[in-house]
Amino acid sequence: IHQKIRLRAFPAAAGKRCGLTVTGIGNNSTKLVEALQDGKLVIALMSKGHFTNGGHFIVLRGITEDGKILVADPASVKRSNQEWELGIVVNEARRGAAAGGPFWVFS
16 A cells, blocks of 8 residues: 555656656646646556556646647557547546655646
8 A cells, every 4th residue: 555655646756856846736727727728747546447457657748729639658659649638637647645645737
C-alpha cells in the first residue's frame, strides 16, 4: 500500500526535485484547460480506458483551438499523435491520486 501511495504522488515529488513548481489541481477541468492554454505541461495519472488497462502516466502537452487535448504518451506514438476530447481525459483520470492529483501542472 505504501508503494502505491508514493507512486500516485510521484509527479509532485519528481518535479520539485528538478526545481520545478508543481501544482496538483485534482480533477478540475477548468484549471486543466487554463494550464494548457497558458502553455504549461500537465502530468496525468490515468486509469483503465483508452490509455491503459491499469494505471499509466501521460503528459498533456497542449490544447487545440477547438478544445482537443494533445498528449505525449510514452507507451504509444499513435495515441501521442491523436487529438483527444477533454471528457475522455478527465473521465479516465485516476481518482484518489495523492498530492493533489490526478493532474499536476508543471511550470
